[in-house]
Amino acid sequence: MADEFGQQLIALLPNLRRFAVSLCKSRDIADDLVQTTCEKALANRQSYQPGTRMDAWLFRILRNAWIDRVRKSRTEGPATNIDDAHYLIGQDGAAVTEARLMLDETAKSIANLPDDQREVLVLACVETLSYREASQVLGVPIGTVMSRLARARKKIMGELGIEDGDKRSEDKEGFVK
Template sequence: MKEQIKTVLPALRRFALSLTGNLADADDLLQSTVERLLSKPIPSETEIAPWAFKVCRNLWIDQHRAAKVRQNATEKPELQAGATFDNEAQVTTLLKLREVEAAMKELPEEQRIVLSLVAVQGLSYKETAAILGLPTGTIMSRLARARTKLAAQFDLDPSGAIA
């Protein structure tokens, strides 16, 4: 079980980061997820990866509802860990990443989660549907709406501009 969890940790961490919006909260969410996976039995004949994503998402929903105040800390630059950059390309990349993060935060929660699982994590529609307990068609429509909204924000063609 522990070895299976180790293999899914990198993807689970990226997913946690896409949900929380900052590394500190993502690491806390990841730790809570791993604790839950190790302490509660996984249903028989269940694959670890989809189950882990589902546990992570449910924990995030619980934490998000209970602690909306945390979001204020992520928006205050004086509370962020400062980073130094060697060149202009790194700064430009970081600024673009922050623009994308901000745009994703403006998406409705259900679209943001689907976009994160499919476009960021690279999961299939079927896997995403299983994790979220939704029909594949719902996943496809939420993803299409999320892509269209992001494309509009960045003045891109929604037919193929974003993952």
């Protein structure tokens, strides 16, 4: 018997899953993360403020759960080392799923971005969070969100061969906020 909160949670599962896959590049781990996120969200639902974006609130929980998992895997030793896990993705047949992620060149470019740039790109451009909302999800200042996001976007557009002409993008002159 899902109330409105629960219904919204179910409705957002595809978005949570997409963000989770973009973080961990594995559907199995992503589904696990989404489940953990929902558990935490239900247990802490009183901290959600109605009227604010529920997806942003859930993304923050999900990302914290991911960080937690990565950190634990580091302290627990090699058994669940996340770097190994990435290799395993390619070995156990899950490579197929990653190939699915890389549906086209852009998706491939996005997958190849550094983690910190990929997550902000997905949040701001794909999930359409504002810079402020993204900064709250990621726990970094807005200026950091903007610089990472700008780099990510230039990178994926550059790799698609539509970067503007004369590399002025590398130029650090001019005023920077």
